[in-house]
Amino acid sequence: MIAIKKICCIGAGYVGGPTMAVIAKYCPNIQIQVVDINKERIDSWNNNDLSKLPVFEPGLPEIIKAVRGSNLHFSTNLVDAIKNADMVFISVNTPIKKSGIGAGQSSDLRWVEACARQISKIALGHTIVVEKSTLPVRTAKTIKEILFATNDNSNKEKSFSVLSNPEFLAEGTAIKDLESPDRVLIGGEDLEAMLALKDIYLNWVTDEKIIFTNLWSSELSKLSANAFLAQRISSINSISAICEVTGANIQEVANAVGRDKRIGDKFLKAGPAFGGSCFKKDILNLVYLSKYYGLDQVAEYWEKVVDINYWQKNRIYEEIVKRLFGNLFDKKIAILGFAFKANTNDTRESPAIDICKNLINEGASLLIHDYKVSEKSIAKDLSSLDVNSWEYLPNVYDVIMETDAMVILTEWDAYKKLDWERISLHVRRPFWIFDTRSILEVDKLENLGFNIWQLGNGSNIK
Ligand code: NAD
Ligand code: UDX
Numbered sequence: 001m002i003a004i005k006k007i008c009c010i011g012a013g014y015v016g017g018p019t020m021a022v023i024a025k026y027c028p029n030i031q032i033q034v035v036d037i038n039k040e041r042i043d044s045w046n047n048n049d050l051s052k053l054p055v056f057e058p059g060l061p062e063i064i065k066a067v068r069g070s071n072l073h074f075s076t077n078l079v080d081a082i083k084n085a086d087m088v089f090i091s092v093n094t095p096i097k098k099s100g101i102g103a104g105q106s107s108d109l110r111w112v113e114a115c116a117r118q119i120s121k122i123a124l125g126h127t128i129v130v131e132k133s134t135l136p137v138r139t140a141k142t143i144k145e146i147l148f149a150t151n152d153n154s155n156k157e158k159s160f161s162v163l164s165n166p167e168f169l170a171e172g173t174a175i176k177d178l179e180s181p182d183r184v185l186i187g188g189e190d191l192e193a194m195l196a197l198k199d200i201y202l203n204w205v206t207d208e209k210i211i212f213t214n215l216w217s218s219e220l221s222k223l224s225a226n227a228f229l230a231q232r233i234s235s236i237n238s239i240s241a242i243c244e245v246t247g248a249n250i251q252e253v254a255n256a257v258g259r260d261k262r263i264g265d266k267f268l269k270a271g272p273a274f275g276g277s278c279f280k281k282d283i284l285n286l287v288y289l290s291k292y293y294g295l296d297q298v299a300e301y302w303e304k305v306v307d308i309n310y311w312q313k314n315r316i317y318e319e320i321v322k323r324l325f326g327n328l329f330d331k332k333i334a335i336l337g338f339a340f341k342a343n344t345n346d347t348r349e350s351p352a353i354d355i356c357k358n359l360i361n362e363g364a365s366l367l368i369h370d371y372k373v374s375e376k377s378i379a380k381d382l383s384s385l386d387v388n389s390w391e392y393l394p395n396v397y398d399v400i401m402e403t404d405a406m407v408i409l410t411e412w413d414a415y416k417k418l419d420w421e422r423i424s425l426h427v428r429r430p431f432w433i434f435d436t437r438s439i440l441e442v443d444k445l446e447n448l449g450f451n452i453w454q455l456g457n458g459s460n461i462k
């Protein structure tokens with residue numbers, strides 16, 4: 001059995017940071033170096049003020065406090081970390097390609113390739129290379145070719161095994177997901193290397209949850225799992241639109257449908273469209289893969305899941321314009337929530353981005369609030385606009401003051417507990433509340449004289 005004593009993780013992002021923190025917590029005898037080319041990010045991971053960590057995740061600061069400086073280290077020194085490691089995790093970003101062949105669909109693998117080249121050059125002895133990033137099927141072949149191809153004679157003393165070990169954590173619940181995963185997937189060809197990785201997980205995950213597959217099944221399972229989850233959201237979002245025109249209620253329908261054990265009650269919450277860095281990218285990856293192999297019907301099938309997602313965001317924006325008399329000039333709208341879901345500071349692919357851009361282009365002035373997203377992130381996300389008629393305010397009540405409407409885009413718990421009587425005294429009338437997350441009590445708000453549109457709520461038609 002190969003015993004792993006030193007790990008290097010390349011990429012200190014939403015996956016690399018929390019994943020290595022949890023391994024460090026449960027494997028005190030393993031020394032872990034998390035490295036990144038982004039010095040600002042590494043400095044934030046090393047910040048003594050734990051509220052300044054680059055990733056907001058419930059439970060993460062406590063783990064970082066316990067293990068950082070002991071067996072978990074964050075640095076920009078890739079060379080030393082790779083040289084000393086028995087196992088290297090590649091945890092870098094794999095966004096959609098912006099130009100060239102496959103633009104808009106296939107993954108941009110430049111960062112993964114850069115990692116493979118660095119590992120090939122720097123690693124010493126036998127190194128197990130683990131794909132942690134979500135990758136197109138057969139990327140392990142590319143990584144292997146790069147690792148093994150070299151003109152450098154010293155490479156004769158090096159050897160590599162490549163494993164696929166995709167990460168299934170969801171942001172906002174990353175620590176819980178990492179500490180009690182539904183399964184751990186290890187794909188590979190070298191049984192010894194697979195057992196060495198399994199041995200790490202066995203420190204806190206039970207044997208029956210650890211699945212061995214071949215490399216390609218592992219890579220494809222990750223894309224498929226995300227595609228299935230996203231498909232459920234597009235399905236329930238499509239039904240939400242039917243509820244609104246028929247008088248049905250999406251929460252009642254989701255409950256009734258989800259009570260069937262074969263369907264299950266998870267991931268049936270209608271909302272303003274799925275966001276996050278993974279779903280759209282991973283489905284489009286599947287679409288690209290299908291087209292590449294001539295499976296056009298398969299590609300079209302999955303593409304529809306993404307189409308419905310765009311449509312959902314767009315129809316929400318249209319509902320807002322329609323209810324505000326078709327005109328947003330001289331109107332102030334409060335935006336409650338900018339993160340793509342609650343309990344994260346991440347805004348990647350957040351539906352708030354497109355909805356806010358459309359409202360601003362329509363002439364509205366926006367006042368934006370979020371509990372964890374910084375003004376800097378919002379500015380970056382809205383930077384393509386010609387007019388920047390938005391303002392960020394850290395206090396939720398200041399955002400609502402003197403506005404014509406409010407749009408709830410992120411389901412932060414605290415928005416459920418706002419003081420509506422206080423709000424009712426300070427808004428312009430008629431005032432509209434657009435609840436795209438179905439978190440508010442409609443009757444109570446109507447009694448206070450508010451107009452309310454709630455996603456998937458058929459009582460909107462009365
Ligand atoms: P991220 O952008 O937060 O982090 C990636 C980090 O890698 C960045 O800090 C970047 O500077 C660094 N990096 C890039 N190239 C590098 C190089 N050559 N050397 C050193 N550092 C380098 O991305 P993320 O959200 O952590 O996602 C990473 C991967 O995990 C992606 O493939 C993603 O699809 C997958 N994934 C993400 C999630 C999630 O919830 N975010 C969940 C499961 C899987
Ligand atoms: C997702 C997968 O869940 C995770 O397994 C994978 O590793 C990474 O991608 P993440 O994007 O972090 O995780 O969050 P998730 O909870 O899946 O939510 C994604 C989006 O779907 C969010 O915008 C969320 O608001 C939305 N969503 C989720 C719904 O609209 N309804 C639901 O029922 C669930």
